[in-house]
Amino acid sequence: NAGVTQTPKFQVLKTGQSMTLQCAQDMNHNSMYWYRQDPGMGLRLIYYSASEGTTDKGEVPNGYNVSRLNKREFSLRLESAAPSQTSVYFCASSEATGVSPLHFGNGTRLTVT
Amino acid sequence: SQQGEEDPQALSIQEGENATMNCSYKTSINNLQWYRQNSGRGLVHLILIRSNEREKHSGRLRVTLDTSKKSSSLLITASRAADTASYFCATSGGSNYKLTFGKGTLLTVNP
Numbered sequence: 765n766a767g768v769t770q771t772p773k774f775q776v777l778k779t780g781q782s783m784t785l786q787c788a789q790d791m792n793h794n795s796m797y798w799y800r801q802d803p804g805m806g807l808r809l810i811y812y813s814a815s816e817g818t819t820d821k822g823e824v825p826n827g828y829n830v831s832r833l834n835k836r837e838f839s840l841r842l843e844s845a846a847p848s849q850t851s852v853y854f855c856a857s858s859e860a861t862g863v864s865p866l867h868f869g870n871g872t873r874l875t876v877t
Numbered sequence: 878s879q880q881g882e883e884d885p886q887a888l889s890i891q892e893g894e895n896a897t898m899n900c901s902y903k904t905s906i907n908n909l910q911w912y913r914q915n916s917g918r919g920l921v922h923l924i925l926i927r928s929n930e931r932e933k934h935s936g937r938l939r940v941t942l943d944t945s946k947k948s949s950s951l952l953i954t955a956s957r958a959a960d961t962a963s964y965f966c967a968t969s970g971g972s973n974y975k976l977t978f979g980k981g982t983l984l985t986v987n988p
Contacts, residue, residue, distance in 0.1 A: 768919070799978075806965065806980035807920075822975065854919055862969035862976055865910060868919030 766790050770855050770869035777845040777876045785840040785872050787855030795861045796838035798822075798830060800851040801871075807854065813838055814861045845876045880904065881966040881979035889985045896953040898982040900966030901946075907969045909942055910976065911951050914963045923951075923964075956986045 771786045789796065797812040799822075809822030813832040827849060829841045838857075842849060852873050856866040884899045900909070908927045912920040924940045926933045926949065933940050939952040953960055963981040 807978040865922035
């Protein structure tokens, strides 16, 4: 069982470059999420999608865009990367928003120089 | 803003001892969840406890919830070196049911 798959695992960008982080789940979950994890800050929600066709901002959405491509896939795009976006990014999915456990991918470690 | 706050930030114990971690939160919740994160990996769900429940067990894990004190505790009994990880509480509340995570407790179990 693959669960939640994130690509790439590691990425280094220069300031101003763009990139898209990919996430796919094979559990037929309705809800999907993007979190970032920084030392001493815990996990902070960037964007989430409660169901296919909907997306909503989380706690720290500035500088990011998302696309819920279909029920399986939820991508996160950085249009113009900044050093403040250096972080570990986690995608997660759940059957429903807030009432069922989250299943996490293994993360993408992004460094912006 | 962070909803749950874990205490202590770090805990070091010997194998076989019990480990207790606490989580406090500020506003009313629908449920509270505990997760474990091994170094370099994603979070793994441990237990979900609903606001109308007071205690849940899963193997060597025991979670309590006191909504009057807005706090929860996670007890790991007979700890093992493999329990070494960061533990996070996450709360769900409000109209949109989003999960909000605390900053975590780093548990080190020494063999």
